[in-house]
Amino acid sequence: MGPPSPSAPEGGPLVSPSEPDPSGRRLLPARLRLLRALELAFHGGTALAAAAILLFVAALLLVLVEGAAPSFLRFGPGFLSGSAWDGVHNLYGAYPAIVGTLLSSGLALLFAVPVALGVAVFLSEIAPPWLREPLTYVVDLSAAVPSVVYGFWAFFVLVPLMRGTIEPGLAAATGGAFPFSGAPNGLDLLSASLVLAVMILPTIAALSREALRAVPRANREAALSLGATRWEATRVAVLGPARGGIVAGIVLGLGRAMGETIAVAMVIGNIYLTPVSFFSPAQTLASLIVNNFTGVGIGLERSALFEAGLLLLVLTLGVNALARLLLARRSPEGMVRGASSLTRAIRRLRPHHPSVGSPRAALAAAALVGGDPKLPTERWSRHLRGRAPSNLRRRHGMEWIVLGLCLGALAVAVLPLASVLQTAVDRGGSAAVHPSFYVSENPLGCNPGPNRSCSVGGIGPEIEGTLIVLGVGALFAMPVGILAGIYLSEYGRRSRSRFGRSVSFLADVLTGVPTILVGVLVFAIFLQYDHDSASSALSGGVALGLVMLPIVTRATEEALRTVSVAVREAALALGFTRQRTSLRVVLGAARGAVVTGALLGLSRAAGDTAALFVTAGSSSFWFQGLNQPTATLTPFIFSNFGSEYGNLQADAWGAALVLLLLMLLISLVSRIAVRGHRPSAEV
Amino acid sequence: MTVKLEVSDLNARFGSKRVLYDLSLALPDRAVTAIIGPSGCGKSTFLRCLNRLHEETPGASVTGTIRLDGEDLRLLDPVAVRFRIGMVFQKPTPFPNLSIYENVAAGLRLLGVRRRQELDDGVVDALLHAGLWEEVEQDVDAPGTSLSGGQQQRLCIARALAVQPEVLLMDEPCSALDPIATHRIETLIGRLRKEYTVVLVTHNLAQARRVADHTAFFYLGKLVEFGATAGIFESPQEKLTENYVTGRFG
Numbered sequence: 001m002g003p004p005s006p007s008a009p010e011g012g013p014l015v016s017p018s019e020p021d022p023s024g025r026r027l028l029p030a031r032l033r034l035l036r037a038l039e040l041a042f043h044g045g046t047a048l049a050a051a052a053i054l055l056f057v058a059a060l061l062l063v064l065v066e067g068a069a070p071s072f073l074r075f076g077p078g079f080l081s082g083s084a085w086d087g088v089h090n091l092y093g094a095y096p097a098i099v100g101t102l103l104s105s106g107l108a109l110l111f112a113v114p115v116a117l118g119v120a121v122f123l124s125e126i127a128p129p130w131l132r133e134p135l136t137y138v139v140d141l142s143a144a145v146p147s148v149v150y151g152f153w154a155f156f157v158l159v160p161l162m163r164g165t166i167e168p169g170l171a172a173a174t175g176g177a178f179p180f181s182g183a184p185n186g187l188d189l190l191s192a193s194l195v196l197a198v199m200i201l202p203t204i205a206a207l208s209r210e211a212l213r214a215v216p217r218a219n220r221e222a223a224l225s226l227g228a229t230r231w232e233a234t235r236v237a238v239l240g241p242a243r244g245g246i247v248a249g250i251v252l253g254l255g256r257a258m259g260e261t262i263a264v265a266m267v268i269g270n271i272y273l274t275p276v277s278f279f280s281p282a283q284t285l286a287s288l289i290v291n292n293f294t295g296v297g298i299g300l301e302r303s304a305l306f307e308a309g310l311l312l313l314v315l316t317l318g319v320n321a322l323a324r325l326l327l328a329r330r331s332p333e334g335m336v337r338g339a340s341s342l343t344r345a346i347r348r349l350r351p352h353h354p355s356v357g358s359p360r361a362a363l364a365a366a367a368l369v370g371g372d373p374k375l376p377t378e379r380w381s382r383h384l385r386g387r388a389p390s391n392l393r394r395r396h397g398m399e400w401i402v403l404g405l406c407l408g409a410l411a412v413a414v415l416p417l418a419s420v421l422q423t424a425v426d427r428g429g430s431a432a433v434h435p436s437f438y439v440s441e442n443p444l445g446c447n448p449g450p451n452r453s454c455s456v457g458g459i460g461p462e463i464e465g466t467l468i469v470l471g472v473g474a475l476f477a478m479p480v481g482i483l484a485g486i487y488l489s490e491y492g493r494r495s496r497s498r499f500g501r502s503v504s505f506l507a508d509v510l511t512g513v514p515t516i517l518v519g520v521l522v523f524a525i526f527l528q529y530d531h532d533s534a535s536s537a538l539s540g541g542v543a544l545g546l547v548m549l550p551i552v553t554r555a556t557e558e559a560l561r562t563v564s565v566a567v568r569e570a571a572l573a574l575g576f577t578r579q580r581t582s583l584r585v586v587l588g589a590a591r592g593a594v595v596t597g598a599l600l601g602l603s604r605a606a607g608d609t610a611a612l613f614v615t616a617g618s619s620s621f622w623f624q625g626l627n628q629p630t631a632t633l634t635p636f637i638f639s640n641f642g643s644e645y646g647n648l649q650a651d652a653w654g655a656a657l658v659l660l661l662l663m664l665l666i667s668l669v670s671r672i673a674v675r676g677h678r679p680s681a682e683v
Numbered sequence: 684m685t686v687k688l689e690v691s692d693l694n695a696r697f698g699s700k701r702v703l704y705d706l707s708l709a710l711p712d713r714a715v716t717a718i719i720g721p722s723g724c725g726k727s728t729f730l731r732c733l734n735r736l737h738e739e740t741p742g743a744s745v746t747g748t749i750r751l752d753g754e755d756l757r758l759l760d761p762v763a764v765r766f767r768i769g770m771v772f773q774k775p776t777p778f779p780n781l782s783i784y785e786n787v788a789a790g791l792r793l794l795g796v797r798r799r800q801e802l803d804d805g806v807v808d809a810l811l812h813a814g815l816w817e818e819v820e821q822d823v824d825a826p827g828t829s830l831s832g833g834q835q836q837r838l839c840i841a842r843a844l845a846v847q848p849e850v851l852l853m854d855e856p857c858s859a860l861d862p863i864a865t866h867r868i869e870t871l872i873g874r875l876r877k878e879y880t881v882v883l884v885t886h887n888l889a890q891a892r893r894v895a896d897h898t899a900f901f902y903l904g905k906l907v908e909f910g911a912t913a914g915i916f917e918s919p920q921e922k923l924t925e926n927y928v929t930g931r932f933g
Contacts, residue, residue, distance in 0.1 A: 129741045222776040222839070225736055226790045227766030227846060236789055240780035389766055391795045396762075 035577050042579035046487035049480045050503045053553060056546060057506050060517065063524045064313055067306030074300060079307055085272045085288070092304035094311060096274040100282040101315070103275060104189055104264065105257035108196030113250055116201050118409025120208035120246075125234045126406055135410070136209070137671065142417040143202035144663040146607030148634045149656045151266030152641045153420045154195040156427070159186040159267055162194075167279060181277040185269070190278040192268035196260055198416045200253035205413065207252060211245025212238055227389065231399045244326055251323035252512060259316045259514030261286035261610040262638055285312040286516050286610070293520065293614055309520050313513065320512035324505060424660055428653030431456055437654055438463060442620045442636075445645030454647040459655045461622045465537065465630040466606065468623060469616060472541025473605055477548035478598055484549075485556020485594075490582045504557060510550035518546045519614030526615075530627075535617025537630040543611040548601035555597020559590040596670040603666040607659065609634035633659055687712035687850060687880040688733060693747035695728050695737055702728045704904045706747070710897075715872060715881040717895030717912065719888060721927070725904040726884040727773075730852045733882065734768040735761045751850070766794075768850040769843035774859050775835030777827030777842075783810075784823040786838055790846035805845050813841035814871050833864025840871065850880040858886060869894050888928060892916055900924045 071092060075082060082093015123136050163186025174180045215238045223233035239246075269281020270291055283291070285308050292305055389395075431437050436458055443457025484503070492500020522543040526534040533539055563586045571581040587594065617629025618639065624630070633655050640652040688710040695703040703725045710716050718726045731737040732745055735756060749756045756764055777786050787806045788796075796802055806823070810816040815837040819830070827838055836856055843851060853872070857865040872894045875881055885891050891898050892912060899909040900923075908915060908924045919925040926932055 216776075218772060218774060218776045219778065221736060221739070222770075222772060222778070222842075223789070224739060225734055225765050225770035225772075225852075226793065226842065227762055228790075228793055229762050230739075232793055236781075236793075237778050240778060243780065389763060389794050392760060392762060395793075396760075 039577045039579045042582070043487075043491060046483045046491065047499075049483035050487040050492065050500070050553075052480050053484060053503045053507050053510070053550065056549065057510065059525070060313065060513070060521050063521050064306055064310040064517070067303060067520075067524055068310045069303070071300060071303035071307040075304075079304070080311075083274055085292075085304075087301055090300050092301065092307075094285065094288075094304075094308050096272050097283050097285045097288045097308060098311065099274050100189070100268070101258050101284040101286070101312070104192045104196060104268065104282070104284055105254055107189070107193035107278075108200060108257045109250065109254050111194060111197035112201045112204055112253060115197075115409045115412050116204035116249075116253075117208060117246070118406045119201075119205040119413045120212055121234060121239075121402075122406035122410050123205070124209045124212035125230070125238065126403060137667075138414055138417065139202055139205055141202075141664065141667055142198075142413070143206065144603060144607070144667050145417065145420060146609065146634060146656075146659055146663065147199060147260060147263040148266075148607075148609040148637045148641075149420060149424070149660060150195055150199055150416075151263035152637060152652070152656055153416075153423050154191065154198075154263065154267045155641060157419055157423055158194060159191055162186045162188075162191045171279075179278045182279040184279045185281065187267055187269035187281055188279045189268065189275045189282050192264050192282070192284075193278075195263050195267055196257045199260060199263060200256045201413055203256055204249045204253040207249025208242070208246045211242035211249065214245065215241045229395050229399050231402045232395065248323045248326035251319055251326060255316050255319040255323060255512045258284075258319065259286055259312065259512070259516070261290050261514060261516040262613070262634075265290050266638075266641065285309075285315075286514055289516055289520065290610055290613060293523075306520070306524075309517050313517055316513055317509055320509045321505075323512075324508045328505075421660065424653060424657040427650065428655070428657035431458075431650045431654030432657045434458070437651075438658075441622070442631075442651060443647050445643065445648050447644075447646045454645075456647060457651055459633065459636065459651060459658070461620060461631040462633045462636045462655060463658075464623050465616070465619070466633045468537055468626075469540040469544055469612065469630065469632055470602065470606055472538060472626070473543070473545030473548055474598075474602060475541075475545070477545035477552055477601065477605075481549050481552025481601065482556050482594065482598070484553040485560060485597075486582055486587070488553065488557040489560035490578065490586065504554070507550040507553045507557075511554065514610065515543075515547050515608045516610035516614065519543050519611035522546065522611070522615050533627040535615065535629045536627045537616065537623070538626040540612050540616030540630060540632065541626075543615040544605040544608065547605045547608055547611055551601035551604055552598055555600055556594050559593030559597055560586050562593065563589045599666055599670040603663055603670075606666075607634065607663060609638050613638060684714075685712040686710065687752065688882075689748075689750040689753075690733075691748050691750075693729070693732060693749065694745070695725070695732055696744050697740070698742040702904050703732070706904075706906050708899060708906055708909055710880060710882060712880050713876060713878070714896040715876045715883055715894055716897045716899065717891035718882065718884045718899050718901060719886075719891050719927070720901035720907075721932070722886075724901040726901050727854050729901065730770070730854050730882060730884050733850070733852055734765045734770055736765070736770065766790075766846055767848055768852060769846065769848035770852040771836070771839050771843055771854065771856050773855040775832060775839050777830070777835050777838050779826070779828045781827055782824045783819050783827050783830070783838060786827040787841050787845050789842060794846060806841075809841040809845035812844050812875075813837045814867060814874075815841055831864070833860045833867060836860060836864070836868060837871065840868075848879070850882065851875065853881065853883045855884055855886060857890065865890070888916075888930075900927060902927070 071079060075092065079092065079094055080098065081095050082091065083095045084091045084093050085096075086092070119139060123132060123139065127135060163184055167180075167184030167186065167188075167190065170180045171184055176182075212234075219237040219241065220233045223237035224230070228236060264284055265287035268283065268287055270283055270287060271281040272283050272288070273280065275282040288308055289305050289312070292301070434456060437456065438458060439460045440458035441461055442459065443455045446452070446454035448454045484507070488500055488504045488507075491497075492504060522539055523534055526536075526539045526542075560582075567589060568581055568586060571585040572578070576585065612632050613635045616632050616635060618635065619629040619631045621631065637652045637655050637659075640648045643649045643652065686709045690706055690708045690710070693703055693706040693708075694701070706729065718729060720726050728737055731740075733749060737743050737745055738761075751759075751764070751767065777783075778789065781789065784806055787809050788802050791802055791805045796805065807816065810819065810823075815834060818834060819825070819838075827835065830838060836859075840851075840856070857868050860868065869890065872881055872883065876896070883891070883895060895912045897910065898912045898915040900907045900915060900919075900921075902923055908919060908921045910920075915924060916928050919928060
């Protein structure tokens, strides 16, 4: 696309008053001043929006530190090593939760990474083009499944399987040796790690795939033209350069796993003991908070929970910051492989005199310098020439093995999503097909029997509440996020200001902060300033807005940054102000991607449970007002997944199915939106 | 003159778009053949057919026969073909995460060469051949990407030479380089012709004139004329060729 023609996007050209503008009019100084003022206001406004991100991080730290202070003063470093969570004697220590968090996320990484890498290699390097997109979509989709739905599925499908078959099998095979000691019960560390692995797999796979795709085609072709098989080309020319991105994806996955709350709380057993085997029920920092947060008024326990939250924040912030730094590092020098002894040998043998040294090299070099180009040619050993490589069979065999492994990984990656969908349709389908399900209140708990039928009821209040809470969140997160994104892309990055870079970095890091902490933050702030609405639609909305904000900000920034500098310069050269360039030209060119980012934020918030669970309060009534507790979908599922009443459980499954379908719809829509206006980087 | 690569009735497509039409051409052994022609005439595609790289592009297809020393390429393993026919690209493509040494050793390692001495010899020879050795001998462990553009291109040539191919395909190897680096590469090509069959795609007519023994002129996916370089430039048989080499179009 060429530079926009002067007539295409209309906007007051900022021509100096002495020069006639293209239409022959003269620009009045007044109009100029207005444009300048607009420009200034725009710059200021977007900067303010960007500052909201800083404020968010500061508030998060401050509130947690302040809340944790009493516990810190009381226990000191003993909080890290103490293993009691004893409300009676007011003794609190986080050791079991810290161990639980590290073990569960570490194990999850161990399970997820090989599979994710196989999937990424398959999607980026092996799959034929027509298969790539749909498969990528399916894998990405499994990242959109809400964690409460994963937890629900794990509780009913994975846990019984673990308890009945896999864990006894492991115990028998190892004779109950560590780490497979103890009685298998399904609700334990191993199950939690598996669920976590399922949940972080799509993240790692997606980031690894992107890292692989970012390696230029020329690299692959260079390796191929050297006589590499396709797998060898991948290994030599693609995996190496992509290593930074892959490692970053893995670290990001680790952060996700450490902060994951709801699904873990549903399957880890929630017993506050330091795990001694894979079959130990345990607790993580996040599950500890969510299990104890409600109902705790004031006092030391609450402070201890804040301190656990602070620990979790530090852990996840640290891990995420590491991942982002790895992603940002673009200098390949740091990761060059090549421990050749040659340089060292040369340096040792001929530190100063180029004429002495490795005899062969010196001879040949001397020959070349001496103007006799024949010598190296004659010395050229010909043992390779004209022969087919002798190791071809083995190398092609390796190619097949890799293909098999990648296909296996893909199957393993897709299986959970298929099982989740199937289970949700099985158990929630019958409730969800009734139109009344979407408009009626929750039923009274009841178990259907031979001569007893139960009312099905519905999730009307939850749907209503969720929409309201999402609306409240979007109302402030969307404008602020998009403006902040504009600032980062149009002002921050370009001027390489420290402010811009740190906001962008923090927004990135914030997307990895556990939402339970966002919930705790909002709840604590409301508790202090507006006590009565601490558990309300408003507080839930604010929490969800904060969940969306960093996602929308970063997505907008990235979307705008794909619009090439040339387009901006073309607009500026026509006399557009910065503000008009940003709003009309850049935002216009990238609107598809911006909308996608907004949708992504919305769907992340819609699928979130932890933040809402802490803030929105619990209710099963229709909407009572913004300052009242409100019914919402994900906490409804979380509260009723283990219900003793069959009809409530069926309702929860119905809600899970609805959520799943909603996520499916959103990701489908966003995919279409991206396709509709793909912002071309090569404009 | 022995024929190294014999191309007959070569047709190539990208999806439904036809790029090469019924090309037939015999490339002589141990000589430099230049392919010239305006942009989009299929020069690069032709080159990429010669080492069966074209077929790796999604949607691409090839028909026709190419014989390497009389052997039909289609009957050979593409990996073996590319081992015997090396290639250098327009933009230097050193593997960014590998050192200079490992870049050159990459092909040898693929072949299963493990012994340090053998690797060292191969790497040094290839670097000497490519005329890069003196510039890098002090630090072959530096990243390949730390070199200048011209050095990177010679590194890529060294990498291709390290596995001792019989044919070297060069796709506008100097178009991203400055005149001095270009000169060095041209000198190098001049030296290589004694040992290799070089096929050089170039936009630069003067370059073709300087280094090529034979020149083929392509236009719109068809071979217009092929012959000794002097003949092509001084007494072309075809009007089209004459117009092109005299700068009337292109």
